Amino acid sequence: MKVAVITVVAHRSDHLQRQLEGIARSSRAPDEHVIVSMGDPEVPAVVIAGGSRAEVVMMDAGPGRLPVAAARNLGADTALSRGAELLVFLDVDCIPAPDLTARYESAATAEYSGALLCGPVTYLPPPEPGGYDLDRLDRSLAPHPARPCPPDGEIRDSTDHELFWSLSFAVSADTWRRIGGFCTDYCGYGGEDTDFGQQAAHAGVRLAWVGGAHAFHQHHPVSSPPVEHLDDILANAALFHHRWGWWPMQGWLDEFQDMGLIAYDTATGRWVRIPSASSRS
Numbered sequence: 001m002k003v004a005v006i007t008v009v010a011h012r013s014d015h016l017q018r019q020l021e022g023i024a025r026s027s028r029a030p031d032e033h034v035i036v037s038m039g040d041p042e043v044p045a046v047v048i049a050g051g052s053r054a055e056v057v058m059m060d061a062g063p064g065r066l067p068v069a070a071a072r073n074l075g076a077d078t079a080l081s082r083g084a085e086l087l088v089f090l091d092v093d094c095i096p097a098p099d100l101t102a103r104y105e106s107a108a109t110a111e112y113s114g115a116l117l118c119g120p121v122t123y124l125p126p127p128e129p130g131g132y133d134l135d136r137l138d139r140s141l142a143p144h145p146a147r148p149c150p151p152d153g154e155i156r157d158s159t160d161h162e163l164f165w166s167l168s169f170a171v172s173a174d175t176w177r178r179i180g181g182f183c184t185d186y187c188g189y190g191g192e193d194t195d196f197g198q199q200a201a202h203a204g205v206r207l208a209w210v211g212g213a214h215a216f217h218q219h220h221p222v223s224s225p226p227v228e229h230l231d232d233i234l235a236n237a238a239l240f241h242h243r244w245g246w247w248p249m250q251g252w253l254d255e256f257q258d259m260g261l262i263a264y265d266t267a268t269g270r271w272v273r274i275p276s277a278s279s280r281s
Contacts (some may be wrong), residue, residue, distance in 0.1 A: 001085045001105055001108065002085045002086070003030045003086045003088060004033070005030040005033045005089075005096075005101070006028060006034050006076060007075070007092050008036045008072055008092065008119075009040060011042075013042050014048045015093050015218050017045050017046055018131065019045065021065075022134060023052070024051075025134060026096065026098055028101045029101070032082050032086070034079045034139050035055070035075075036071040036072070036074050036078075038059050039060060040095075041094065043056050043058075043140035044056045055082075057078050057144050059074060066189075066231055068192060069187070069192040071124075071189075073181045073182055073184065076176055080173055080176075085173050086108050088100075090168055090215065091167040093217050093218045093220065094215040094217050094218070095134065095215065095216045095218060097138070097215065099213070100213045100214060103153075103210050104119070104170040104213050107210045108170060112210075113175075115175070116161075116169065116175065116179070116197070116207050117170040118207065118209050120144070120214055121143065121146060121147070121165070121168055121216075122140060122141055122142050122215070122216050122219045125136075127218070137216050143264070147163055147165070148163075149209070149211070150211035151211045153172075153211055154211040158208065160207070160274070161201040162197060164193060164194070164200070167217060170210075175205055179200050179205055180199055182196050189232040189236070190230030190249055191233070191237060191239065195240055195244070195248075227259075233253075233256075234272070236249075237249055237271060238270050
């Protein structure tokens with residue numbers, strides 16, 4: 001099976017460098033690695049410096065909301081044009097465990113060949129001054145408790161497509177086409193991966209969690225809730241509600257409301273900024 005890893009990136013050079021180091025340690029090296037640069041001119045130099053043979057696809061993107069959904073689709077289209085049979089999507093912040101690619105490939109060649117495959121993700125603490133020691137990452141293994149984590153070598157079915165996340169997942173070429181790719185109406189932060197999970201459910205694609213397909217999410221500063229992405233979240237949540245009839249990211253919306261940043265407008269049926277909130281975010 002021809003396996004392609006797809007990464008989209010904008011201004012995450014250090015994280016991309018560590019991901020490339022992790023991929024180079026894979027027990028099953030991908031046949032292709034397609035990296036889509038969203039308006040980041042430094043990406044080709046990072047790839048060359050890392051000694052990687054990854055193909056970099058440059059994509060226009062302004063300083064505003066990043067076209068993440070469109071970039072993922074572009075990466076998939078590029079990989080498919082190279083003959084890829086299994087698409088492994090890996091967030092640029094994620095370092096793959098050595099067996100991640102092998103575990104996804106094994107699942108995709110078994111009874112789960114038509115499934116949307118997800119792997120456990122561990123969120124790492126800030127690195128030491130010298131960076132993460134990739135030889136010791138397995139000692140930090142602590143998969144996110146909100147998602148299933150089957151034992152290594154096992155695969156667990158799930159009917160809860162709301163748990164899908166795009167940090168680390170894989171689909172066969174046929175399943176990707178069946179789902180239809182990411183909805184490119186989403187732009188900026190939040191919503192496009194939850195939408196993809198719903199598209200998979202609507203298409204009758206089963207969700208499965210692959211034991212041993214571990215990824216390690218590198219630390220970067222975040223706010224909780226992500227107030228700096230408030231406008232993106234409101235726009236994408238409204239789009240999702242229009243498409244599927246329920247509100248995603250409900251926890252964040254509730255927190256924004258508690259902070260006095262947004263209110264539900266019954267006249268329009270949408271969450272809106274409270275005018276005075278613009279100066280607080």
